[in-house]
Amino acid sequence: MKAKKEEDIKTYDSKGFRDKFFESENTISHFFKSNSEHFFCLKIEDINQLKDTIPPSKHICHTLVFITSGVHKMKVGFEEYTTESNEMIIIPAGQIFSIKSIDKETTGIICQFHQEILIGKYGNREMLNDFEFLKIWGNPHVSFQNREAEFILNLLSRLHIEYSETGCINLDIIQPYIITLLSEINKNSIKTNKNITAATTLTTKFKELIYTHIKTQHQVSYYASILNVTPNHLNKSIKSVTGKSPTKWIDETILLEAKYLLYQTNLTINEIAIQVGHYDQSYFSRIFKKHEGVTPIEYRKMIDKS
Known part of the structure; x- marks a missing residue:
């Protein structure tokens, strides 16, 4: 178990896909360099x-x-x-x-x-x-x-x-x-975007807030209080505009940030969990696997083998 734990949190220095990509002279690397x-x-x-x-x-x-x-x-x-x-x-x-x-x-x-x-x-x-x-x-x-x-x-x-x-x-x-x-x-x-409704405006403000606070705030009630609406009203408005609940937006934002960090950085899994507001690495790994079907370490290995 201890060996598995160390494997999960180590920093990857091997020349995998990410390292080769960023060192390459491929024209598409202009997106980064x-x-x-x-x-x-x-x-x-x-x-x-x-x-x-x-x-x-x-x-x-x-x-x-x-x-x-x-x-x-x-x-x-x-x-x-x-x-x-x-x-x-x-x-x-x-x-x-x-x-x-x-x-x-x-x-x-x-x-x-x-x-x-x-x-x-x-x-x-x-x-x-x-x-x-x-x-x-x-x-x-x-x-x-x-x-x-x-x-x-x-x-x-x-x-x-x-x-x-x-x-x-x-x-x-x-x-x-x-x-x-x-x-x-x-x-x-x-x-x-000339036909902007109140729900659309609220949704835009909500998106702005979650991108700003996603590393520390994961509760719908927090964003509702900042926007001066009830959680129920926020839920109905966001779903009417995007088809997804505020909770879904928060979860997807966390996972998206985690996947970016797994690809474009050499942070350990534990460090990435902290970056997205989860101080329990095991809990973060379970949530990641629930949504992605693989653990964070398996996701990173998939990228490195690409």
Whole structure:
């Protein structure tokens, strides 16, 4: 039993999938290792030769994936989104995402940037509040009409040229283009979400709170008190908008954070349990296995053998 316990909590230093992935020069590793200015802009077709699977992960930068043809599937948070021509999927900084693969027939542009680029020379921190889709609890999927899609593609194409041909990061060019790009996205995002109900607003605030407090607060009553509603009212509102109860959202957020930590860090199982607010490693492992069908250590081994 003691040997099993030590195996469960040890740090993995062997060259498994995670280590090899982060050391690789694969183009898709740009999702994690952008340059020192935290910006890149690539054509999706340039990374189509890769078959890498990306388990739950996150980045300090915002990522925009605009599709011009084909179908692209990505899981952002708990939800899987299918993105087609003239549509964009947005991965906010700090949001957990995963990819099964990138289809060879899909074309488009991927752009990643740090929020400091928005501040830089022409912006300010207040500007960050103007773009709801860049927040973890915002709507990550935006569709465009043909005319608006042309605007988006032109802006991304200019950023791609700047990134791929100049060999340097010129913020005098990049920052204005990104601000304009986000403003164009915002117009369409607002159109998509113009019919906002009280339940939708409450759901958005709830999502914001659980992402902020998930490491310490797991009770629905806590979030209801912060939002000045009863637990029953919160439950009905969240279920009416998302189809899932607040408890389900809390459990999935805990598991998602745990899976990200199992993949993208070398923390021990015990350390990961503490990170997600479970100070009893055995209880955390039982809960993880109940939902995922495998223990945390088995999940990590599955990734390392991929």
